[in-house]
Amino acid sequence: MKNLLLISCLVLTAGITWSQKAPRIASLDELIGTEKPALNIEQLKDEGITIWSDDFSEDTTWILDNNGQAGIEYGWNINAVSDGWYSNNGISSTSGGNYAELVNGVPANESQALDVVYTMTTANPIDVIGLGGTNQVTLEFEQYGARFNDLQQILISTDGIVFTPVGDNLDVPVLSASGGAAYDNPDLKQINLATILETDNAPIWIQFSWTTNFPSFAENPNVWITYGWYIDDVRLVTNPDNDLEITETYWGTEGLNYYQIPLTQVAPIDFEVAVFNGGANTQTNVALNADVNGGAFVGSSDPAEIISLDTAILTLSTPFTPDANGNYTIVQTISSDSTDDVPGNNEIDDISFAVGDFIYARDNGSPGGSTTNGVDGFESGNLFDVWADQTLKAIDIRIPGGTNGAELGTEFYVKLYSVDVATGDFIYEMESDVLTLTQQMQNTSLTVPLLSPVNVIANTTYLAVIGSFGEGLRVSTAGTSEPQTSFFLDLADNTWYYQTGTPYVRLNFDPTIGIEENNTAFTVGNVFPNPVSGEGTLHVFMNNAQNMSMEITDLSGKLVSVQSKSLNQGENKIALDTAQLSSGIYTVTLLSGTTSFSRKMIVQ
Incomplete structure (x- = not known):
């Protein structure tokens, strides 16, 4: 498999x-203007020791590079006031007081700056090995904001010049009229640096960077919109001994998952997770377990051994295949020989779907x-x-x-x-x-x-x-x-x-749905493609073979084309040559006696 x-x-x-x-670029009219309220949530905290931290009480800890942009509404700033358009109160961080904020104009005023990269970098390097005695370290910080068409990156450097990305915002969906959500306020972001740092690593600089996620569309102002990015309480903490983390999940059949399935289209459903060992110890007999409807089906993956900083893909040994109509709930868990020090990051959301008739x-x-x-x-x-x-x-x-x-x-x-x-x-x-x-x-x-x-x-x-x-x-x-x-x-x-x-x-797939039966001898589909550039196609479905007339008129009602068509029983495809037509909107009409069908055609 x-x-x-x-x-x-x-x-x-x-x-x-x-x-x-x-990927589709979200447009300005899909921007969400209502701020997500702060949540009182229990933040995930590991059992490590803090070796370095900053709560932005002193802005000299950081160097801000705002790409030559002037004014509080562009780039990074450090204070205790929200200066952006999206949030009135900023981040509800643990420490309170000052925080860092990223702004890039006001979308409603179309005042966003284009072709910019804003960075905020620690003024001095941090001696991780000297402070913690190990490269088993996680960078964590509290954040607020949301993703739109922008790229929020976290980077590190050992020379203060060349920076390597270690995290970004691409793991969360875009917040737009199509869906998505703002970050929890605050959201705790954690990045395990042990996979990047050497055991004798040089001191590091930390950098937060903001720009567009669509550099090839840099001329489009929409790709430079941001809800804002708020950061506070940055820490470096040592990693726990035992910490399995779920980094990806999948369920479905051949890459697609369904929340309603006709019984006629049921196929084996796979369940799979990627498990990262972020702790210092090797984890043994790690397995994915699944329970369907309280024991109606129980399955597990083959057990795996995961060394420190490695990832294993765990897949149920036997896929689940529903055999009857009904509602199905799947509960998944991860098991191993060790007691996890941070169990909150290996919990898997329950899955529910239904099997029905149509x-x-x-x-x-x-x-x-x-x-x-x-x-x-x-x-x-x-x-x-x-x-x-x-x-x-x-x-x-x-x-x-x-x-x-x-x-x-x-x-x-x-x-x-x-x-x-x-x-x-x-x-x-x-x-x-x-x-x-x-x-x-x-x-x-x-x-x-x-x-x-x-x-x-x-x-x-x-x-x-x-x-x-x-x-x-x-x-x-x-x-x-x-x-x-x-x-x-x-x-x-x-x-x-x-x-x-x-x-x-x-x-x-309901077989009782009545396809609209016309008392006339034919039905007409839409022009395809539409708009048309060159030649389009009009689909016509005939009960019997028949000769017909096809007229094309412009928006003013002027007749620009009349043709006779000999159509066969069943499906017919009429070619529409638009080479002699100017760009605009036309109406294509098929006539047979007193019966006619009209379809809109847009010519580019």
Whole structure:
């Protein structure tokens, strides 16, 4: 069995060569303006000895380099006042008083500085070996803030010139309208330096650095937005003797996890963790244990020996395969021969999912955000692996309402793609009719029938999406997706990106869903791709062979093209040559007697 946590690119079904997509950059209108309140939480503390600490009571302990920017609203500052736009009160640290804060303008005023790197570095080196007598040391500090499109890094140096990254903020999701969360206030960040420091290591400098996480898009002001980064109570502490830490977790089938699974699509489910030994002692007989529904299924991994500062991947020896409809809760634990000195960092959250008749869902069912694309059209959805041949008639979606919801009257559709085995490209399969959003459609699980049933094929990966050609649409998100498993198509440039907020887009295999039967002899799909640059395709489904007329009109209603089409029974693909059309919005209409269907086409 493969170790899924070690795979840099998830393999979704056997034989697929995956086409990597770039991460989506969050836009200004997805910025969250409401601060997360401070939490009274029990912080994880190890049993080590503090060998060095600083609470920012003396700002001379640090050298601030604000890249030539002037003013309190740019770069690092050290005081007891929150100067940024996001938080009124700053960090609720243990020591109180002064703290360090990173600011880069006010997004609402579009005053963020571009092309900057802000650093805060200890003024003097710290003799770790001399102070602690060991390289078994952890750097820890309290922080507050959130991740947007920025990169928050922690670095160390032995000469004060060349700095090596040892930690960053990329282990937390982006806080945006799609989901995510601010850091706990305060959040205790811990970085084990024993894997980096030598036993006779020279003294070190510590540096905190802030810049964009998207340097290739440096001209985009959105990549320079920050919620702010607050830091206090920096410490170096010696490591405990016995400390197993869970650094990664995975559950699912071939790289995808599902919170609702039709019984017809059940496949073996793997459970896996990466365990780091951050203590000084070797740990023996380390195992992952899983219990399903209080003993209905019990499994363990093969026991492992993990030497100090090493990581082991533990996978259940036997995957769990549900055999009946119902709710399933999986409790996982780590066991070893030693008593862990810091048990809080090897706890694993329980997993719950359901097996039912028809619904295949990647989202967790608890909407916590939404995806939009400003004034431009987009598509958003999830990958699904199909393990048995079945007929798909509909896709379920959720569109949020209310003040921050989708606009009533917005036109939208759902669509199904398959994934090309050779290239990883998304291949059009089927879509719905274009619907107009009403209030009754919002804040509920909405079933949208496809124009024609699709016979999905075993051992094939599909992408189900909701989309809109223009502004106004928002799609609920519920949970977090691994990179390259949920996707976003920006229709402004016809580019696919991956997104980490899981769209509420599901497959619905209910065989009783009535595909809309028209009393007419044909139904018409949407123009694909849309916008069109060059040649597009219009899908038409005919009950019988027939000759038809196709008209194209511009926004003013002027007729720019009339063609006769001879269509066959079943699916037809009509080529739309736009080479002679100016950029703009057109209407394509198919006519047969007194019956007509019209579809919007955007020409770039």
